[in-house]
Amino acid sequence: MKWIGRLALLLLAAFLVAGGVLAAHILRSLPQLDGTVKLTGLSAPVSITRDAADITHIEGATVLDTWRALGFVHAQERGWQLEFNRRLMRGELSEILGSATVDTDKLMRTLGIMDMAKKQLQGLSSATRSALLAYSEGIQHAWQSGAVRPSPEFKLLGVQPGGASGQAWSPEDSLGWALMMALDLGGNWGQEFARLSAAQVLNKEQLWQLLPAYPGEKPASAVDLPALYAQLGVFAPKGPIAAASQAAPTALAQWSADWVRDMGILDGKGSNNWVVHGSRTASGKPLLANDPHLALSAPAIWYFAHLKAPAGQWHDGQAYPALDVIGATLPGLPFVVLGRTQGVAWGFTNTGPDVQDLYLEQLDPQRPGQYRTPTGWAPFEERSETIRVKGQGDVLLKVRATRHGPVISDVQAQYKGLIDMQRYVISLRWSALTEDNKTVEAGMLTNWAQTVPELKKAFTDNHAPMQSVVMADTLGEVAYQSVGKLPTRAPDNDIRGVAPAPGWLAQYDWTGWLPTNQNPAVDHASIEKKGWHATANQNILPPGYVHFVGGDWTTPERFERIEQLLAASPKHTRESLQAIQNDVTSLGARSLLPVLRQAQPQHALGAKALNILNAFDGQMKPDSAAALIFNVWADELTRSLLAPQLGKERFQLLYGKRHFRAAVEGILQRSDPFWCGSIGCSAQVSAALDRALRRISAQQGADLNQWRWGAWHPAISIHKPFGKAPYLNAIFDVRSESAGDLFTVNVGQYWANDAKEPFANRHAASMRAVYDLAESEQSTFIYQTGQSGHPFDPRSRRMAKAWSTGQYLPLQQNGSALHRLMLLP
Structure with missing residues (x-):
């Protein structure tokens, strides 16, 4: 029996060695927080410190050094997030995940996100292009230097950063990711499909009962849509819905199919924000609160950072002022998206405009490859795409587009069996897919604003997504402005974008863009009179506003509750705004x-x-x-x-x-x-x-x-893709009990058709922030995971309990350093 004991000892020793090797690898792949690291491209050393709230403070000798260092930090903290998102928007997930994600890749190739990103990059100023280049070089050099090592996701999937090309990030990737954010918040694409589908079995009255107009309003269109579609012969002669596959899909394949199917649904895609005038605060200076509602993910969508650099000049001699901004950055972009400078703070909610229209494109049965236009038949624009699929042969995709945009019915399965695809296809017109989209440039400019007027000016070129922005500065000025480009429609466009329109009739084409100075806005005097201004994706149009913005507003329960709570106190404090953000009365x-x-x-x-x-x-x-x-x-x-x-x-x-x-x-x-x-x-x-x-x-x-x-109702921050993998999801997901429902200020959106956990909180406050314009260093924030994206780093879950229980961390530009890393040229 001695051999059994010896074998057991050998197995134990092997297990301990293997465990030690694994532990050593995990430790080596954790982000380095202290010491020194060399980074190519810097003009001088850059200081990177982390404070007690784990906010990353980056201070460079030039703004280009600061942005290059932010790229380094995003690579070390969120390397896998960047890699996954890069592949998602490029339609290259199947190269590492196999056939389960082919549907997603097909949709992304059809939308042409990266093709448009390349075109939009050329329209930006040289200053913005140089910022994007510095940032992407920071990511690239972080990997090439060896200072950043792959997190477990790379090892488990056998992936190298940047794939075969080795290009981990590029300036056009930043433009692409901005387009992906616009896609996530884009408009009523999904609602248009819902009306089309329901119109097959309901009459006009029943259709508007199922998808009613905003309370107190009439339906945006008086057209009898079911009758119109029946007259045109839009619907397939048999079976309203495409037959489901006989084989049960994997969890990952189901995620891919659901993601493609649910694109454009507005329910839950919202946020809260409000600004309180100094006359209604204890300090006499404004307070501003913001909690954007997005799908919960691990790591979180945000990364909090403080960016600082002295005034200087660009490489072409153009002067720039000192940079000193703190708040939520998006890995993939080199600036603070939501936050504050020394002088001004701002917060977003989704305006919810109708900036996406679906078109019925009539096919010519006599001439394949032709579709009908107001001036006759025209050929589809076509291109071929090759999707590499792990474990099997390449998938060839023919992408078609019309004068309106990409043909999405070719790649969204819900149209198969619903419309007669021998007679019609569906194309998409979307405001973000235009070459003059300068949203990224507008975002860059906000980081230098010090007053409300300067912030408004910075947002002039914001294109998509259209956002409802509340603003406040230390001088006491407050404002609300809807920023973005809104399409205009002809007076005889009676469908008004609420459902697919006949694409061959010119009356349904967009006629131009509303001048941005005519976007919905509320000035300082009006806010002072009331005491505050709040938005929660409700109908934000002021009385007498004459332009059509959209008809698919979020129902007003959250907004009404915020109004109740703001009106209940004569003087608000930072703590009272935090309490409102965490209110769970439905x-x-x-x-x-x-x-x-x-x-x-x-x-x-x-x-x-x-x-x-x-x-x-x-x-x-x-x-x-x-x-x-x-x-x-x-x-x-x-x-x-x-x-x-x-x-x-x-x-x-x-x-x-x-x-x-x-x-x-x-x-x-x-x-x-x-x-x-x-x-x-x-x-x-x-x-x-x-x-x-x-x-x-x-x-x-x-x-x-x-x-x-x-x-x-646990809040589940899902990892991509291992949130869909049994056993691995226990390691990579972040879960915490949560409050709220679909209609609370502290929203807890659940997806009731989920097979396993239909009431789990999937879509909630992706972060909460309260900005104090009297004492800026008393501002606070929290979000649902943690700064690190490494699943074995305790910092990756540090904020989860505080977020779920309504606690906050200080958002300070002068926080004392717990960790100090120096990047050297």
């Missing part, structure tokens, strides 16, 4: 609670559930049983009201990231027999509660005192 729940309380459940737990609901005030706290019951009931009710009329497959296609809550409220208010069916709305309400109680008790047991909303 006005969406409060509007439906009276209906739910009238339910007559048959379930054994029904009486206890109603007792809990009778005492419920709509606060979506993690330890609330009532919050759990309400949200599961709302999901069950939505399914039972809508799926029978839409059809199960169509409903599943449209539901999830789109919640249909306004439709449900309208149906119940009208006691609508079409949607509620023969059993009536009251019976539907009761039956939905029974199903909800069965569903919850099956997992959380029969003791309602133990039921918790937080157990079903």
